[in-house]
Amino acid sequence: MPSDDEEPRPVTRDRVGDYLLSKGYRFIVDDDGDLTGTWDGSRFWFLLLGEHDKIVQVRGRWQRQVPLEQRGAVSLALNDWNRERIWPKAYVREEEGMLALYSEVSADFEPGATDAQLAQILACGLGTGVQLFAALEATIPGPGPTTGLPDD
Incomplete structure (x- = not known):
């Protein structure tokens, strides 16, 4: 159990990986x-983003x-989601003639993060x-093509 007086430490890919392993x-680590x-x-x-890798982002892409x-239907569904909930940010992008739907949760950890803070944002994003x-499975009609992303 983390101590209440734990000092924030820099966020690194190793720390994110340690949380996932725990x-x-x-x-996997991609290219x-x-x-x-x-x-x-x-x-x-x-992801670790920003000039000094201080922004932690959990980004998902619907299968x-x-x-x-x-x-139109997708935009309405995502707008309803974003209006009614804080997390995750939901958006759509056109990719190769189809619509891809994404989720994102981001946090700026410039001063560092305790293990509990890092765990909270990673758990929230995922x-x-x-x-x-x-929710999209229940809202967006049809099976639709899958992304073709390999399973790990």
Whole structure:
């Protein structure tokens, strides 16, 4: 159990990896050096962004893609999600003639983070991303093509 007086330490990929390993999660390091894995069929990345890698971001990409013709329905569903919830930020991008749906939770840890703070943002990003994608399964019609992302 973390001590209440634990000092924040710099956030590193090793610390993110240690958290994921402590939960028994499977992940890989991709060609860009980012940690990534598959949860409930959808791909998630654990990124360190910004000039000095001080912003932690958990980004998910839904396993399904949606035809461009469904942009209106997708936009309404994501707008409802963003209006009613704080996390994750949900958005759509056009990729290779299809719509890809993403989740993101980010936190600026410039002064560093305790283990508990880091664990909280990683759990939030992963947990709320999985919730978003489960809600989309019930909201967006049809099976749609999958992303073709390999399972780990």
